[in-house]
Amino acid sequence: MPDTPAADSSPSAPGPDIRTLNPRSLRGLAHPLRMRLLVALRHHGPATASQLADRLGESSGATSYHLRQLADHGFVADDPGRGKGRERWWKAADKAIMVDQALYHDPNPEVRGALNTFIHETASIHGQELSTWLATTQDWPETWTTKADLSDFTLRLTPELLAELDGRVHDLIASYKDRATQESDEDVAQVRIHLHAFPQKRLDTPDA
Template sequence: MPENPEVPDAAEPDVRTLDPRSLRGLAHPLRMRLLVTLRHHGPATASQLAERLGESSGATSYHLRQLATHGFVADDPERGKGRERWWKAADKGVMLGNALHNDPNPEVRGAVNTFIHEVASIHDQELSTWLGTMHDWPDTWAAKSDFSDFTLRLTPELLAELDGRVHDLINSYRNLAVPEDDESAAQVRIHLHAFPLKKPHTPDA
């Protein structure tokens, strides 16, 4: 999943802001899963990605080329041998520009919906995988994982302020010097969902 599907206007490190053209090039379930896989697991060939995702190599090859056309992935020449083509993610994440939600083009608004729903689906898959495998991890990881939720009364502006602060805090942990050979460390996924609840219907007096 793209790491930053939607954030305030504050800059994020190595994160690409989508425009209408690039959004339409990315908003496809397989393309998004390919990009997330390359980000999380590093460079791979179309065949390796096909095996990991349960797709045909023809499908992964086609969609990798489409991702490359829009600059989301690139060749990794250090790994390629002969006709074997390795791919790598070109950036660490993407985010939606705020204007995309109100774009007058219905194709763009449809792409926004596809993109957001696929991000939610990827988050759900990742959480389900963790729940199904958490007992395979040391007890300390199960104890430190978090499933908190909160309900606050906020204005849109306060929500944007809160979201920005949370992103700033998370980004401050990106460059901590955790040694590569530290076996107690692992990649950690942090999902952030913030949305208003539908107001309850009040019957007429």
């Protein structure tokens, strides 16, 4: 997930600001609220536990506890340059997360259970983001609503070709990372791109 832990298993080598999950860190992150907290800090910047509680519809006690758990595993850190007095601000420690492919074959059932939670929560977050966009399209000017995309494709591929395609798509997306900041156009927004690619069994064609 380069950007959400929202999950990513990009075929490209991770950069210095991309964290690769191992069994311990995966178990520390694989909790629905912790993942939502980390996504919120990544997408919207530093915040306090109370601000995050209001944004996510949770109690400040719950957000405080899970922020501390995320901090224990190095996913978030204090942002001492913000706030006053005892007000504690949190920020994401990394820009993105990748899943170590070895986790899919880990013999520990706790690790496999954590990976299952992580992947399903990632899919849930993607669905929530898409639903939010569809429910708020009327709030955006036509220049955005006519450019957003909701497409799907079906190809016949080998595992190797799927990996090649995935890598090329990741590289293409990465090539657009800083282009908007290099241009004078002020009509810039944060854009979410979801990539789902998976095999599907074909149903037998019924006899004529």
